[in-house]
Structures are given as C-alpha cells and as structure tokens.
Amino acid sequence: MKLDNKVAVVTGSGQGLGLAYAQDLARHGAAVVVNDVDQAIADAAVSSIVEAGGKAVAVVAPVGSTETAQKLVAGAVGSFGRLDIMVTNAGILRDKVLWKMTDDDFDAVVNVHLRGTFTCAREAAVHFRAQGDGGRIVCIGSPAGQRGNFGQTNYSGSKAGIVGMVRTWAMELGRAGVTVNAVCPVAATAMTESVPFLQPYIEAMKSGDPLPPFARRELGFGTPADAAGIVSFLASDAGAEVTGQAFAVGGDRLALWTHPDMIATSYRDGGWSADSIAETWADTFADSLESVGENLPVEPAR
Template identity: 45%
Template structure:
C-alpha cells in the first residue's frame, strides 16, 4: 500500500487472538496501514510463525504469548508493547473461543471458559490500557463481537452471552474513556469464511449463507477493514458504536 493511502502511520497496536483467522487478518491490515503491531495469542509459537513472513520483510510486528484471562499477562503485554515500540494507541480485543453444545449438555466449565476469554479478556485488556489512554488523551479500543451476540444461536448460549456482553462493555467503556479523548467501539461480524466456520457441515454453512442478503459469506479481510476504520482518525467522532459486518444478515 502506498504511504499516501495509509491511515495509521506512527500508531502502535495490540491485537489479541492474532495468531490466526480474523485476528491475523486484522494484524496484517494494521501493518499495511502503517501501524506497529504486537500480536498476542495463547499460542505464542503459532503467533510467531504466523507473523514471521512479515518480520522477515522488515515489518514492525512482534508476537507475544498471552493468556487474556490473566490480569498479569495483560499488564505485561502492555509493558512489552511500550518497551518494544514506545507506546500503545490501539487495542483490538479479538481473542475468543467456542465450546458449542445445547444448554442441557453444556458444562458450566465450558460456559465459564467462553465468557472468560471473550468478555473477561476484553475487560482486562481495556482496563490495562485505560490509564495510559487517559494520560495521553487519545486511544482506540475495538472489540470484536459477533452477530451471535445480537440474534443468538442455538448451541451457543455461552458464546452469544459473551458476545452480547461485549456490546455492553463497549458502550460503558466508551462513556468512561470518552471524556479523555479515547474511543471504544465494536465490530459485529456475521458469517465469515474462517477455519472455524468452514468446519461446519456443508448444509449448515449453506443455510446460513442463504440468510445473507448479499448472497455470500464475508472474508476476514472485510472484518479487518472495518477494524482499521474504527481505529483510524477517520472515525474520530465515533464512540460506543457497533459496526455490523454481516452482508445484511440479521438486520
């Protein structure tokens, strides 16, 4: 991308759950727009392997093993980013897991795990940068929710609850951080072609795709583009918003 087309020159970003899928696409898009990026993932080796091609080309990207449910890990992630790149301007709370089962068969442990990673993880991450963002009078948090948090999916009471909770977190945090000049927004992807969705039975995927007015599933890059927009100066007066990236599904 030409330097003229980049929207994030000089910015430093953290992306959680960035070792694969949508998270990796977000990290790539942030890099393409001129940001320095720390990719955090529970599997540090996987994240390192994922970003190695960009590092080999000289891109300012670093992989850090991080358990987003750990307060200590989240604080150390911010400290590592400050030490490596000298600042933090953008936080993308993308880390999430699924443990799909109908409610009567879902264990409390699987309910807790999904909420802890998606919701507690985003809360801890936002909390870890809040003081810094207030002090510098700027910053952008983008939470990756899901259409499941809006419309609900059978077999996903845990995931739907976590992703709906992210919307409440986004709006409350936007009100807390807004007065300092920092912004908190969310994207809400619909059916996106990832390893997780493509592992569905073909007939189930086709049925969900048929619900999309645009007639197709989205791509991780299309979600990443929405995240870049919300993180960029182009969204300077957007705070507490939820941007659906669904092709019209669920409207």
C-alpha cells in the same frame, strides 16, 4: 488512513480474523503486538507482517487474566514505546445446548471472551489516560451476541456482554479522547467451519473458487481480510468521531447494528396486573414480538 507511529495490540491474532486485523493495521503503518497461545503460530504471524514490510512482535499468553493484559500492554510499550490501539479479538468455542453445557464449558468461554475483553480494555484505558493523547479500543463481537444462536449460551452471552461494555466504555472514556466500538464479523475461520449452512462456501474457498454474490452480499460472508478494513478505519483519525457503535461486517456488506429499543408500548392507569396484560395482549404486543436467531435467506437455485 495512515497509522504511522501508532502501536496496536491485537489479541488472538495468530491466525484467522485476528491475523487479518493485525496485518491490515500493519499495512496502514501501525506497529503490532501479535498475541496467541502457541509460540509457533505467533511467530509465523509476526513473520508474515515483517516480510510484508511491517513491524510486529509476539506476546504468547492466554487472554483472560489481568496478568496477560498487563503483558500485552507492556509488550507494546517495551517494544515500540507506546500504545494507541487495543483490539480484543481472542476467543474460543465450547458449543453445547443449555442442558448439556458444563460449568467448565461456560467459564472457559466467558473467561476468554468477556473477561479477556474487560481486562485488556481496562489495561489499555489505564495506559491511554496516563499517556494523555487518546486511544482506540475495538472489541470483537458477533451476530450471535446480537440475536442469539442455538448451542451457544456461553458465546452469545459473552458477545452480548461485550457490546454492552462497549456502550458503557464509550461514555466513560469520551473525555479522555478514547473511542470504543464493537465489530461483529462473519468470515470463514476455524470458528465458522462447524456451521452447516456455511460448509459449501467454506469448501469452495478452500478450493480456490470465488464466493457467489449471494454469500458475499445476502449472507455477508467472506474472508477474514474482508472484515479487516473496518478495524483499521476505527483505529484511524478518520474514525475519531465514531464511538459506542456496533458494526456488522463480512463479504461485501458493512452495516450498523441498532441499539435495543422499545418497539411496542402501552399505558394503563394504575399499572399492569397479569389479568390486564392478558386482556390487551393480542391488540398491543402479540404482533410485535421479536424473532430469535438470525433469519438467514436461502440461496436461489443456480
């Protein structure tokens, strides 16, 4: 699991999950480029890594544009001589239901999450192919992108798109020795503080109380540090054969998401008209319809 002599960029790593990823990569020996839009937050993140014995520098810039992606890769190469790991974590929220979501709400989230993942991964891929000794791309997705989430058209769409891009990039970059994977974490961060059913657990954590097993296991919910190990694993030699996958992580739970697949199939000579679909619907597809959103368990009374 050693990442000595490896160099990583982690976007959106001034705090929260991104900081946990950066700190864990540094703890395993990687030099890290920390990224945030706030200089003070980025500097504090760098200090936390350096004071723990690691190596880090900051690149302050908003993720989304090609210019920022180039700055991040250049920051890694200029400070540490190379780039081996790109973790695309930066994100924002602009939650609203569909009929209230503005163009700006949509574009802002898509620009950071989807376009930012694309531009940073593309810049890393160009560098990895020129460098000639492989590389690792870890893109941060979300359960919302796998199953949808109320009020998150922009976020869910972006996160679903990220997993689709990961599957494609895994095919395109395989011959170059570059692995590409997605991680879909659930953790207590500023982005989950607005989720009502998580409030009791977040308040408990703020008070220093341990999370109950139900939260850590059934909900797969924990601290940002709980979600960091899978990123370091995928960045390491131990994860060299793993590519094109989407992992769920949080609390005590680590899981692998499946590909979307056809779960009910029927055939009809000559094809399907609307009438023929209606005639056979109840017997062929009605009992196989997929749910939307996460079907979260309810904690038993204590």
